[in-house]
Amino acid sequence: MKPVTLKQIAETLGLSVATVSKALRNYPDVSEKNKKLVNDLAKSLNYVPNPSAVNLRTQKSKTIGVIIPATVHHFFSNVINGILEVAEKEGYLVILMQSNENYELEKRHVDLLINKNVDGILMSLSNKTNNFSHIKKILDFGIPLTLFDKISKSVNCSKVIIDDKTAAYNAVTYLIKKGHKKIAHFRGDLIPQNSIDRFLGYKQALIDNNIPYDASLVFMCNNNNDFKDGYNAAKILHKNFGDSVDAIFCITDVVATGALKYFRDNSIKVPEDIALFGFSDWFMSSVITPTLSTVHQPGFEMGKESAKILLDEINNKYKGKTVSYKTVVLDTKLVIRESC
Numbered sequence: 470m471k472p473v474t475l476k477q478i479a480e481t482l483g484l485s486v487a488t489v490s491k492a493l494r495n496y497p498d499v500s501e502k503n504k505k506l507v508n509d510l511a512k513s514l515n516y517v518p519n520p521s522a523v524n525l526r527t528q529k530s531k532t533i534g535v536i537i538p539a540t541v542h543h544f545f546s547n548v549i550n551g552i553l554e555v556a557e558k559e560g561y562l563v564i565l566m567q568s569n570e571n572y573e574l575e576k577r578h579v580d581l582l583i584n585k586n587v588d589g590i591l592m593s594l595s596n597k598t599n600n601f602s603h604i605k606k607i608l609d610f611g612i613p614l615t616l617f618d619k620i621s622k623s624v625n626c627s628k629v630i631i632d633d634k635t636a637a638y639n640a641v642t643y644l645i646k647k648g649h650k651k652i653a654h655f656r657g658d659l660i661p662q663n664s665i666d667r668f669l670g671y672k673q674a675l676i677d678n679n680i681p682y683d684a685s686l687v688f689m690c691n692n693n694n695d696f697k698d699g700y701n702a703a704k705i706l707h708k709n710f711g712d713s714v715d716a717i718f719c720i721t722d723v724v725a726t727g728a729l730k731y732f733r734d735n736s737i738k739v740p741e742d743i744a745l746f747g748f749s750d751w752f753m754s755s756v757i758t759p760t761l762s763t764v765h766q767p768g769f770e771m772g773k774e775s776a777k778i779l780l781d782e783i784n785n786k787y788k789g790k791t792v793s794y795k796t797v798v799l800d801t802k803l804v805i806r807e808s809c
Contacts, residue, residue, distance in 0.1 A: 472516075473511075473514045473515065473516045475489050475490060475493075477514075478507060478510055478511055478514070478516065481510060482503075482506055482507065482510060484503065484506075484507070485609075487609040487610055487611075488503060488507075489507050490610065490611070491611060492504045492506075492507035492508065493507060493508065493511065494611070496611060497789075529588050529783070529787060530585075530586045530587060530588050531560055531561050531562060531588065532561060532562045532563070532564055532585070532586070532587050532588060533556060533561055533562075533563055533564070533587055533588055533589045533590065533591060533776075533779060533780075533783075534563075534564045534566065534578075534582035534585070534587040534589075534590045534591070535549070535552055535563055535564065535565050535566065535590075535591045535592070536566045536567075536568055536575060536578050536579070536582070536590070536591070536592045536593070537549070537565070537566075537567060537568070537592075537593050538567070538568050538569065538570050538593060538594075538595050538596065538619070539567060539569065539570070540565070540567050542723075543722075543749070543751040543752050543753075543768075544618075544749045544751070544766055544768045545593070545768070546768075547768030547769045547771075547772065548593075548617065548618070548768045548769070548771050548772035548775075549565065549772060550769055550772060551768065551769040551770060551771060551772020551773035551774075551775075551776065552591060552772040552773070552775065552776045553772075554772075554773060554776075555772075555773050555776035555777055555780065556776055556780075559780055561588075561780070564582065564585065564587065566578040566581070566582070568595040569595075569693070570595045570596045570597060570693045571595060571597065572595055572597040572598050572599075572600075574595075575594070575595045575598060575603070576603040579603045579604070579606065579607060580603070583606070583607065583610060583612065587612065588612075588613070588783045589612060589613035589614065589615070589779045589780070589782065589783045590607055590612060590613070590614050590615075590779075591614075591615050591616075591617065591775050591776065591779055592604070592614065592615070592616055592617070593616070593617050593618040593619045593620075594616065594619040594620065594621060594661065595619075596619070596657065596658040596660060596661050596664070596691065596693070597658070597660065598621070598660065599660050601621050601623060601624050604616075604621070604624050605624065608624075608625070608626060611786070613779055613782035613783050613786060613792070614626045614627075614779075615627045615628065615629065615775050615778050615779040615782070616628045616629075617629040617630065617771055617772075617775040618630065618631075618663065618771065619661045619662065619663055620662055621662065622662065625794065626794055627778045627779075627782065627794045627795050627796065627797075628795075628796045628797070629771050629774045629775045629778065629796075629797045629799065630663075630796065630797070630798055630799070631766060631767070631771075631798065631799050631800075631801050632666075632798055632801070633662075633663045633666035633667045633670065634666040634667070634669050634670040634673070635670060635801075636667070636670065636748070636764045636766075636801040637666070637667040637668070637669075637670025637671050637674070637718065637748070637764070638670035638671075638673055638674045639670075639674075639764075639803055640670075640674075640718055640746050640748070640762075640764055640803060641670065641671050641674035641675065641718050641746075642674045642677075642678065643746070643762075643803060643805070643809070644716045644718065644744060644746060644809060645674065645675075645678045645680065647716075647744070647809060649715045649716035649744055649809075650680060650715065651683075651686070651710075651713055651714045651715050651716070652671075652675065652680075652686070652714070652715070652716045652717065652718060653686040653687070653688065653706055653710075653714050653716070653717045653718070654668065654671045654686065654687045654688070654717070654718050654719075654720075655688050655690050655698070655699060655702045655703075655717060655718070655719045655720055655724050655725075655728065656668045656671075656687055656688065656689060656690065656720050657689075657690060657691060657720040657721075658689070658691035659689075659691075664720060667720055667748065668687070671718050685709075686710075686714065688702040688705065688706065689702075690702055690719075690720060690724050695720075695721050695723035695724045695727065696723050696724070696726060696727040696730075697727060698724055698727060699719060699723065699724035699725060699726060699727025699728040699729075699730075699731075700727035700728065700730055700731045701727075701731075702724070702727075702728065703717075703727070703728035703731035703732060704731050707731070707735065707737070712737075712742060712743075714743060715743055715744065716743060716744040716745070716746070716809065717743065717744070717745055717746070718746045718748075719745065719746065719747050719748060720748060721747065721748050721749055721751075722747035722748060722749050722750065722751035722753070722754045722761055722763050723751060724747070725745050725746070725747035725748075725761055725763075725808075726747075726751075726753065726754075726757060726761065728745060729745060729757065729759075729761070729808070739759055739808050740759065740807065740808050740809050744762075744808060744809035745761060745762070745808040745809060746761075746762050746763065746764075746808070746809055747761050747762065747763035747764070747808075748763060748764045748766065749763065749764065749765075749766045749768075750763045750764065750765040750766060750804055751763070754804075754806070755806065758807075759806070759807035759808050760806035760807045760808065761806055761807075761808045762803070762804060762805050762806045762807075762808045762809045763803075763804050763806070764801050764802070764803060764804070765801055765802045765803075765804050766801055767799050767800070767801070770799055771799055774797055774799065778795065778797070
């Protein structure tokens with residue numbers, strides 16, 4: 470005889486699998502009536518919980534899952550280092566997964582981590598994630614979740630971010646104060662919140678300094694290859710506007726580095742002919758020629774803070790304490806170098 474499953478209990482009672490799972494674990498957000506129905510039926514069917522199944526966790530697995538868009542990105546490698554420092558001190562193992570900016574792959578990673586019985590999940594969303602049912606599934610199963618960097622405002626969980634709009638605003642304002650008037654923006658995809666906010670910061674800085682916003686000066690860099698995107702955007706910019714554009718604010722340092730390569734290949738001098746400003750303070754930004762002005766994004770601190778919040782929520786959950794979600798906004802700063 471096959472063992473009774475949570476799904477069978479749920480279908481018999483007309484409840485969701487998540488509700489059945491929570492009832493069997495005595496979660497406070499399940500009514501006493503439903504708890505009794507579930508436990509009585511489970512008993513009558515000789516239901517035996519699987520200790521390794523995520524739906525009936527009775528003790529910590531001492532593992533957390535981390536889903537990031539890319540492991541090769543300098544910013545995310547710093548985030549990972551911050552997460553590992555905190556996790557290892559607390560005796561946690563980390564399962565690291567890469568979505569490669571792919572929504573479908575991200576969904577599969579979420580399902581895998583749920584089935585792996587992780588105690589909590591840390592996550593930075595892919596550029597293509599515009600449906601959040603898989604994220605909300607994590608919360609439905611009672612698994613603590615902290616989003617960082619690329620987040621969704623519609624998901625009710627803790628978040629660790631920077632103020633992307635203000636950081637971008639400050640960078641573009643600096644360019645304007647240096648005398649630049651025709652400033653292009655090499656932006657990210659239309660979906661991610663950080664891409665949206667950096668674009669809005671760029672646009673607001675122009676408006677506040679009486680420079681008309683020109684949509685033709687905004688170039689999309691969303692092919693999941695920042696260096697190539699930056700190179701190609703610079704090529705199109707040069708073809709369409711010649712030397713009339715005097716500065717570019719880029720969504721990432723790698724995009725800016727791609728643009729720099731195009732300018733070098735075509736004997737366009739940076740910053741004499743055109744200024745460049747990046748974002749994230751990639752380690753190569755200080756050693757390329759010319760060195761790249763950028764926004765310092767505290768990746769290591771973001772990883773540490775995200776892990777601390779997640780582990781606190783895990784501990785509070787197992788102590789039966791109410792979890793209060795929080796949003797932490799980390800400071801950024803402008804790093805001024807030779808490119809502007």
